Amino acid sequence: MLRLPPFRVVSPDTVEGVVAALQQPGARLIAGGTDILPNLKHWLDRPEVLVSINRLTALRGIVRDDNAGVLRIGAGTTLTQIAEHPDVQQLFPSLAQSAGCVASPSIRNMGTIGGNLNLDTRCRYVNQTEFWRGAIGGGCIKSEGNVCHVVPKGRNCVAAMSSDNVPVLMSLQAVIVQAGPEGTRTVPLCDYYHADGTRHTHAKPGEITTEVQVPLPTSARRTHYVKWCVRKSIDFPLVSVALRFDLDKDDVSATISAAHVVAGVLGARPRQVRKLDAILGLALNDPKVAQIVSEAAFKQCKPLANVPYETAYRRRMIRVYTRRGIEAMVNAG
Amino acid sequence: MSEAAFLLSTTVNGEPVTVAAPHHWTLLEVLRYKLDLIGSKQGCDKGDCGACTVQLDGEPVLACLTLAAHAQGREVTTVEGLGHCHGGCHPLQDAFDRWTAAQCGFCTPGILMSAEALIRKRGRAVEHTEVAEALAGNLCRCTGYTKILDAVVDASQQMHPAPGKE
Numbered sequence: 001m002l003r004l005p006p007f008r009v010v011s012p013d014t015v016e017g018v019v020a021a022l023q024q025p026g027a028r029l030i031a032g033g034t035d036i037l038p039n040l041k042h043w044l045d046r047p048e049v050l051v052s053i054n055r056l057t058a059l060r061g062i063v064r065d066d067n068a069g070v071l072r073i074g075a076g077t078t079l080t081q082i083a084e085h086p087d088v089q090q091l092f093p094s095l096a097q098s099a100g101c102v103a104s105p106s107i108r109n110m111g112t113i114g115g116n117l118n119l120d121t122r123c124r125y126v127n128q129t130e131f132w133r134g135a136i137g138g139g140c141i142k143s144e145g146n147v148c149h150v151v152p153k154g155r156n157c158v159a160a161m162s163s164d165n166v167p168v169l170m171s172l173q174a175v176i177v178q179a180g181p182e183g184t185r186t187v188p189l190c191d192y193y194h195a196d197g198t199r200h201t202h203a204k205p206g207e208i209t210t211e212v213q214v215p216l217p218t219s220a221r222r223t224h225y226v227k228w229c230v231r232k233s234i235d236f237p238l239v240s241v242a243l244r245f246d247l248d249k250d251d252v253s254a255t256i257s258a259a260h261v262v263a264g265v266l267g268a269r270p271r272q273v274r275k276l277d278a279i280l281g282l283a284l285n286d287p288k289v290a291q292i293v294s295e296a297a298f299k300q301c302k303p304l305a306n307v308p309y310e311t312a313y314r315r316r317m318i319r320v321y322t323r324r325g326i327e328a329m330v331n332a333g
Numbered sequence: 334m335s336e337a338a339f340l341l342s343t344t345v346n347g348e349p350v351t352v353a354a355p356h357h358w359t360l361l362e363v364l365r366y367k368l369d370l371i372g373s374k375q376g377c378d379k380g381d382c383g384a385c386t387v388q389l390d391g392e393p394v395l396a397c398l399t400l401a402a403h404a405q406g407r408e409v410t411t412v413e414g415l416g417h418c419h420g421g422c423h424p425l426q427d428a429f430d431r432w433t434a435a436q437c438g439f440c441t442p443g444i445l446m447s448a449e450a451l452i453r454k455r456g457r458a459v460e461h462t463e464v465a466e467a468l469a470g471n472l473c474r475c476t477g478y479t480k481i482l483d484a485v486v487d488a489s490q491q492m493h494p495a496p497g498k499e
């Protein structure tokens with residue numbers, strides 16, 4: 001039995017109310033609760049107030065906005081609703097895939113996209129009970145200690161961003177809307193994360209993510225999401241890769257005009273795989289594409305011992321899963 | 334009442350309930366330790382096992398990761414309320430009995446709540462693959478999943494007989 005630390009719960013029914021409530025000292029936001037509550041049950045934080053968006057119905061729903069050229073996804077929309085939404089399935093198949101493979105069906109019924117984008121980073125030395133952390137000498141930089149057990153003598157936290165949707169939404173060049181005490185602002189998701197596991201987003205204090213805007217496709221494309229985890233459900237990914245290839249026509253034999261490949265579960269910030277120019281101009285179903293992209297992902301992604309399994313093996317699995325993802329895209333036609 | 338508690342007004346298995354609960358209690362704790370509804374099990378208590386699965390407004394959710402405050406004004410259904418509309422025994426419970434699918438029984442309440450939602454949403458007899466997907470968040474440590482899948486498929490066929498078959 002894991003007891004939660006004592007806190008109060010407030011449930012404002014407007015965004016302004018939530019932002020105001022978040023100004024209280026020791027306040028934290030809760031949406032579906034599937035990330036924060038296990039962390040609180042591990043006593044990783046002791047907030048005085050949880051500000052719930054439970055009554056904030058305005059943040060739910062998916063709207064296709066053709067004038068602005070974006071699909072608007074309210075931050076309170078559950079992962080099940082996103083995975084099952086016809087527009088998402090038709091326009092952004094990799095997002096339907098990633099939202100539909102998070103944890104388990106009941107967790108997807110609870111967890112929201114806003115919560116998933118602001119998912120806390122994870123590490124095998126952090127997401128443990130207080131008793132366990134005490135047994136290794138009193139935690140680490142991210143919990144109650146001051147050392148890093150992953151990188152000896154490391155001063156920087158290397159806990160991993162394990163969200164399934166973040167790499168995909170980065171590959172789709174999504175933008176998020178943040179509401180805070182100074183008003184609202186938009187942030188490209190690619191600029192939202194930084195490589196510090198203890199403070200891995202550029203969210204300002206008291207801000208809440210209200211909306212995700214995914215640009216509608218302007219050309220033919222193929223997208224896919226692959227993840228490797230121990231079991232087929234419940235587990236967090238051990239490596240994950242979001243793939244997006246823009247094509248000059250709607251066919252797998254069409255020429256690639258742009259490539260966006262993003263790998264997750266390395267550090268606190270998903271890694272955008274670069275130097276893919278060699279595949280531009282090739283046909284997507286050219287076997288060289290899978291080879292070049294998976295080799296680039298292997299070279300540029302260096303997993304750390306922050307989640308289970310050997311780092312060398314996980315690195316090889318990045319290559320394997322990238323190649324399989326591209327092959328699956330080609331085979332699907 | 335101290336500031337640490339609040340009045341939770343909700344509907345549990347069709348009955349309106351008002352109960353004082355500490356803010357930091359989960360729905361599972363309120364069900365088990367305030368309302369004596371101990372059918373929903375406290376397994377891992379952190380979202381891995383699914384033994385605490387209940388339905389909130391008809392959707393399967395994990396009661397161990399649902400704040401009691403989040404059930405305010407909503408409809409909670411636990412395994413105790415599953416058979417209400419079926420004279421006390423839901424066809425799923427009957428099928429679990431006939432297929433010996435309960436085994437040690439600890440995961441059964443959660444599995445029944447996930448399975449009921451699947452059959453209700455599909456509105457037809459379901460197949461093994463969709464049952465496996467719907468139950469992907471419910472761990473059974475007896476690991477006799479075959480009987481569980483068979484029982485759910487059987488129950489769905491009992492509830493939605495194929496035309497011409499009685």
